[in-house]
Amino acid sequence: MKRTLIFFSVTLLIGLIAIFLFPYYAINPGVLVKGHSSLRNNCFACHSVGNGAPTENCITCHNRSEIGIKTSAGSLIEKPNSKTNLLHKSVNDIQCNSCHTEHNGLSTENAIINFTHSVLPKQMSNNCAGCHSDKKPDNYLHNSVSSDCSACHNTESWMGAEFKHELLGEKKNDCRNCHTNKIPDDGIHKGLADNIQCLQCHNTRAWKPSTFDHTKYFRFDKNHPSDCSSCHDLKENFKSYTCYNCHEHQPSKIASEHLEEGIKGFDNCIKCHRSGDEDELYGNKNRNKRDRGDEHD
C-alpha cells in the first residue's frame, strides 16, 4: 500500500512541476492562436479559476469599440475592417467565447468557431446590408425589390432563398423582364401578342401546370389524345391543325358525309366540332344552321 502511494505521490509531484514550469506543453488543449502566442505560458492572462476564459479578461486588452480598427496595443491596423468593428461594437452582451476559441490552431480564422446571426441585436440582424452590402447582385430582380434581404434570404445561406413574386409589387406582371430565356420556342408562345401576359395561363408558383384551356378549341378524349403532334403538324404554329392525320377522317370520306347533308365549306373542322362526338356541334345556333343546310358557307 505504501509502495503504491509512493508511485502516486511521485507522479503527482512530477506532473505538478511540469505544469508550473511548462504549462503550455503540459496542459494546453490545443495550439494557441498566433496573436496570443506571447501568453502561452500565462494561462491566467485569459482564464479565471472555475470560469473558463471570461469576457472581462478579453476586454482588458481588446476594446470592443476598437476591434477591427486598432490593435490591442492601441496602434492603427493597416487595413481596418469596418464590418468587424461594427459587429463587435454591436454585441456588448455576448460572451467572446460564444464565437471565439483560442486553442484551435495558429490561424485567426480557426479562432472563430461558432458565429451565428442569432447573437446579433435585432436592429443589426435586420440590417443585412450593414455587413453584406457588397453581396447584393446588380440585376433587375434585386434592383426591383426592397433592401430587406430577409424577405427572401435566411442567415444560413445565400442560396437557400425563398422568392415571393409579391415582393415585386406591380412589376410582378412583367414576367418577360426576368424570364426572357424561358419563353418556349413554339408556335403557341411565339405567336402571342406583346400585350398578352404570361399570368393569363401561368402562375408565379410554377410554370406548369398552366391554365391554358384546350377545351375552348377542342376537347380531348381517348380517341383524340392530347399529344400535340396528332393534330398539329407545324410546331411553330399551333393555330394550324389537321384532322386528316387520322385514318378515320380521310378527306374523301369526310367530304362525302358532309356533302351528303348539303354542308359545304367544311375545311375548318373545329368551327363546328369541338370534341370527338360528331353529334355535339358548337352551339345550338350552329346546329340549327346545319339543319337548315347553310352552315359552313
Place this chain on the structure above:
Amino acid sequence: MALKFIFSKIVPSIILFISLLVLTVLIDYLLHLSGFVWVGRYLGIVGTLIIISSFIYSLRKRKIIQISTPKQLLQNHELFGWSGALMILVHGGIHFNAIIPWLALFAMVIVVASGLTGKYLLKEAKESLKDKQIELKSRNLSPNEIEKELFYSSLLVDTMQKWRKVHMPLTMIFAALALLHIIITLLLWSW
C-alpha cells in the same frame, strides 16, 4: 498443443485489447462524421465515473466495504475497466496536444493491458490449482488432507501477488496523471 494454448488462453486477452483500440478509432470516426464530436468531451466524464466505480472491487478485497461477492465484483472490475477505458480513449481522440492528459491516456492503456494479463494469469493459476487437487485425490488423500495441502499451496497467491506488484503502481501512475488532468480542467474550463 502450443496452438491450443495460444488460442484458448492468450488470444482472448489480445482480442479484448485490440478491440478496445479498433472500437476507439471507429467511434471517434463516426462522431466526426456525424458532427457529434462534442459527445467525446462528456464521454470523458462518464468514462471516469465508470472506472472509479470499478474500484469497488478493490475496496471489497481490502474489506473496506462488504457488499456483493469478490467474484462478482471482479467481473464488474474487468467490464467497467474495459468500457470506461473505451470511453476515455474516444474522449482523448487522436489529438496530440498537452503532455499530461496524453501520458494519462497512455498510462490507462498500459493499465488495461496489465489488467488483461492479470485476467489471464488468474485463469492459468486457477487451472493449475485444479490440476493439483486432482493429483492429490489420485494419491487417495482424505478431503481434509487435500484441503490442508491446497491451503499451503502458494501457487495462486504467489502469481497474483507478483502481478499485483506491477499492476498497482501502474494504476497509481494513471490515477495521478488523470487526477491532474481533471483538476486542471475543473480549474480552467468554463462550467
